[in-house]
Amino acid sequence: MKVLPTFLVLIFWISSWFPSTPERGAIFAAVACILGLIIAHLTAKPQSKRTSPSKATAVLATVLLIIGAFLALMTWVEGTSASGAIMLFYILGGVGYILLIRAVSSPKQNLRVYRCIGALVLCLMASWSWASAISMYAHRGAAEHADTACILIPNPSEYDTKLNSIWEMRLPQVRSQRTSPSGSYIWEYHAILVTQIDGRTEHYNWSKKWMRFERLDPVRNPYLPKTCP
Numbered sequence: 408m409k410v411l412p413t414f415l416v417l418i419f420w421i422s423s424w425f426p427s428t429p430e431r432g433a434i435f436a437a438v439a440c441i442l443g444l445i446i447a448h449l450t451a452k453p454q455s456k457r458t459s460p461s462k463a464t465a466v467l468a469t470v471l472l473i474i475g476a477f478l479a480l481m482t483w484v485e486g487t488s489a490s491g492a493i494m495l496f497y498i499l500g501g502v503g504y505i506l507l508i509r510a511v512s513s514p515k516q517n518l519r520v521y522r523c524i525g526a527l528v529l530c531l532m533a534s535w536s537w538a539s540a541i542s543m544y545a546h547r548g549a550a551e552h553a554d555t556a557c558i559l560i561p562n563p564s565e566y567d568t569k570l571n572s573i574w575e576m577r578l579p580q581v582r583s584q585r586t587s588p589s590g591s592y593i594w595e596y597h598a599i600l601v602t603q604i605d606g607r608t609e610h611y612n613w614s615k616k617w618m619r620f621e622r623l624d625p626v627r628n629p630y631l632p633k634t635c636p
Contacts, residue, residue: 412526413444413448413511413526416507416526416529417440417444417504417507417529419530419533420500420503420530420532421440422537423532423535423536423537423577423579424497424536424577424579425437427580440504443504443508444507444508444511447508447511450512451511451512468502468506468509472498472502475494475495475498475501475502476495476498478498488616489583489597489615492615492616493582496532496535496536496578496579497579499528500528500529500532502528503524503529503531503532504525504529506524506525506528507525507529508525509525510523510524510525510526535578536578537577539581539615539618540574540577540578542618543558543570543581543613543618543620544576546600547618547619547620548614548619548620548621549602549609549611549620550602550604550609552604553602553603553609554603554604555603555635556601556602556603556635557569557601557635557636558570558576558598558600558613559598559599559601559632559635559636560581560597560598560599561583561595566599566631566632567632567636569635569636570598576598581597581598581613581615583596596612596613597612597613599611599612599613599623599631600612600613600620601631601632601634601635603634608625609622610623610625610628610631611623
């Protein structure tokens with residue numbers, strides 16, 4: 408598999424989850440992914456008959472997918488759908504990365520499925536994250552022609568943190584951290600859109616499931632801010 412396309416796919420995937428404020432764990436994970444792909448390219452032997460590393464990565468990807476899918480389902484049932492979706496995002500990304508490494512190091516370079524499936528999974532996960540960010544940035548679902556509008560997230564309980572760039576709106580970055588003790592109920596919205604239309608304030612909640620803003624009932628949400636910070 409050619410070197411440049413694989414690195415472009417990898418960078419695209421990393422860009423979809425790397426945090427807005429770099430953390431040590433995220434930096435380590437990103438560097439480890441890049442080094443892993445470099446090593447896979449350097450050690451690839453297309454004509455080699457030793458297929459055990461390739462089989463090992465395939466087994467690892469399968470095990471990770473099964474365990475990850477089970478954990479994501481449990482999180483979805485016991486916790487919130489948003490938490491389950493984000494966990495599934497990371498799990499499928501990890502599986503896609505392992506399959507990409509397998510495609511690079513596999514001696515069966517002539518099999519198209521092994522060359523493409525890992526890259527396809529990573530591209531799909533990255534596209535999911537960036538599509539969510541673009542939809543939020545474009546205020547998808549909200550009324551048009553607002554006089555002013557801003558997207559706010561709770562920090563930690565007051566909606567006083569404004570999202571200004573599309574980089575801050577990617578799928579894993581917008582997530583409420585305050586839930587009920589059981590984790591089954593979200594006490595805060597992931598993000599809200601505050602708009603001013605002809606002197607009237609309208610509030611919208613960001614739906615991760617539908618990737619759009621949905622109108623909120625002002626009577627049931629009297630505590631939400633009326634103006635942008």
